[in-house]
Amino acid sequence: MKLDKLTISQVHKGLQKKEFSALELTNVYLEKIRKQDKKIFAYLTITKKLALKKAKEIDDLISKKEKLPLLAGIPAAIKDNILIEDIRCTAGSKILENYIAPYDAGVIQKLKDLGIVFLGKTNMDEFAMGSSCENSGFFPTKNPCDLRRVPGGSSGGSAAAVAADMCVFALGSDTGGSIRLPASFCGVVGLKPTYGAVSRCGLIAMASSLDQIGPLTKTVEDAKIVFEAIKGKDPLDSTSVESKVQSSKFKVQNLRIGIPKEYFVKGMDKEVEKIIKQAIKKYEKLGAKIEEISLPHTEYALAAYYIIMPAEASSNLARYDKVRYGEDRQEFGKEVRRRIMLGTYTLSAGYYEAYYLRAQKVRTLIKQDFNKAFQKVDVILTPTSPTPAFKLGEKITDPLTMYLSDVFTISVNLAGLPALSLPCGRVKGLPVGLQLIGNFFEENKILELAQLFEKI
Ligand code: GLN
Numbered sequence: 310m311k312l313d314k315l316t317i318s319q320v321h322k323g324l325q326k327k328e329f330s331a332l333e334l335t336n337v338y339l340e341k342i343r344k345q346d347k348k349i350f351a352y353l354t355i356t357k358k359l360a361l362k363k364a365k366e367i368d369d370l371i372s373k374k375e376k377l378p379l380l381a382g383i384p385a386a387i388k389d390n391i392l393i394e395d396i397r398c399t400a401g402s403k404i405l406e407n408y409i410a411p412y413d414a415g416v417i418q419k420l421k422d423l424g425i426v427f428l429g430k431t432n433m434d435e436f437a438m439g440s441s442c443e444n445s446g447f448f449p450t451k452n453p454c455d456l457r458r459v460p461g462g463s464s465g466g467s468a469a470a471v472a473a474d475m476c477v478f479a480l481g482s483d484t485g486g487s488i489r490l491p492a493s494f495c496g497v498v499g500l501k502p503t504y505g506a507v508s509r510c511g512l513i514a515m516a517s518s519l520d521q522i523g524p525l526t527k528t529v530e531d532a533k534i535v536f537e538a539i540k541g542k543d544p545l546d547s548t549s550v551e552s553k554v555q556s557s558k559f560k561v562q563n564l565r566i567g568i569p570k571e572y573f574v575k576g577m578d579k580e581v582e583k584i585i586k587q588a589i590k591k592y593e594k595l596g597a598k599i600e601e602i603s604l605p606h607t608e609y610a611l612a613a614y615y616i617i618m619p620a621e622a623s624s625n626l627a628r629y630d631k632v633r634y635g636e637d638r639q640e641f642g643k644e645v646r647r648r649i650m651l652g653t654y655t656l657s658a659g660y661y662e663a664y665y666l667r668a669q670k671v672r673t674l675i676k677q678d679f680n681k682a683f684q685k686v687d688v689i690l691t692p693t694s695p696t697p698a699f700k701l702g703e704k705i706t707d708p709l710t711m712y713l714s715d716v717f718t719i720s721v722n723l724a725g726l727p728a729l730s731l732p733c734g735r736v737k738g739l740p741v742g743l744q745l746i747g748n749f750f751e752e753n754k755i756l757e758l759a760q761l762f763e764k765i
Pocket of ligand 1: 483515
């Protein structure tokens with residue numbers, strides 16, 4: 310059996326039928342990384358020892374004929390802002406270059422219990438601030454679909470590792486689009502869960518009211534499996550809740566899909582727009598009712614995000630004072646410094662009311678837009694990004710243009726909703742992502758709807 314582009318259930322079956330061992334599979338992936346990552350630069354740390362040890366444990370279980378959990382022996386990659394005990398965790402920053410995680414993040418604990426084989430930690434924009442993975446303190450990751458282009462950010466390393474089959478699946482984090490944008494640029498599936506559905510314990514915080522961990526996978530089914538495995542209440546994260554996700558067995562003929570008119574605007578790539586419109590047609594053919602809707606405060610989302618996010622980040626990053634955390638001779642990168650300055654400014658006396666408080670009011674209006682929309686429709690469909698992957702270096706000197714990459718993903722974080730990016734076509738060989746936004750805790754609905762699309 311060729312051990313290539315395998316999904317979770319294919320690996321599970323292969324292991325159970327003894328077509329290959331967990332150790333063999335792990336070695337195949339480590340070899341792939343050794344060969345390909347010289348060109349892609351998706352990984353910051355390879356956890357070979359940890360991976361081989363776990364693979365052996367799984368093989369022991371198999372030889373004892375014990376029942377194998379679905380995720381046992383699955384080789385996975387983890388974004389480098391999620392702690393794995395005793396493994397270096399840099400958050401893409403030089404300031405944490407030698408920081409060793411003292412404990413496992415909530416999601417890692419869960420995946421360890423299920424028998425996941427961790428291959429390594431993936432590259433990211435420093436402290437998850439960026440849309441291209443070029444803000445990493447180490448090196449930029451390249452897009453496996455075209456090495457001259459960015460993989461998207463900030464979970465660019467995770468998306469590239471999945472797209473180049475240097476892992477079966479990966480975890481990323483999404484504060485304003487960082488799972489969905491790289492998923493869209495690299496042609497993989499990315500799910501940002503409802504705020505609170507997945508524990509943030511052990512996720513290096515960027516903006517605590519927006520951050521969520523989620524899966525990047527090759528198929529929707531895999532995203533479903535991983536989400537199922539990581540979700541749920543964690544006593545160490547008081548914002549996490551026992552997820553009310555139910556199986557949503559719906560009839561597509563009864564489904565109303567909303568298309569927000571504010572998401573089809575000037576400046577959007579014409580070819581991307583065409584592909585998204587074809588995707589809408591496909592759902593229509595399946596019998597879904599397509600309705601135009603309005604999310605009138607969309608145009609203020611980016612501005613509100615770039616006040617709230619830096620405000621929270623400036624307070625979260627205060628701990629890297631080189632006394633509590635941080636390397637002595639290292640500094641924050643340019644983008645991180647820019648955001649700390651913006652954040653402390655908007656929180657300071659006299660500006661707080663004018664900026665921060667006003668942005669929070671806009672956030673409420675954006676939430677209300679979605680609440681109203683979900684009274685009329687079940688799911689909202691939009692493009693994930695106005696363009697396909699751009700060239701390395703193209704936007705790095707112009708932060709405002711870079712910020713615009715997230716124009717379609719940011720509102721979802723402000724509202725706390727679940728959303729998924731699904732590959733739906735290509736423009737000049739570059740993948741295009743379709744975004745499905747669900748109501749709170751309706752991950753299953755968007756996952757199942759995405760699966761329907763995958764099947765046609
Ligand atoms: N690109 C956005 C930013 O730079 C979102 C990042 C993220 O989701 N972590 O803030």
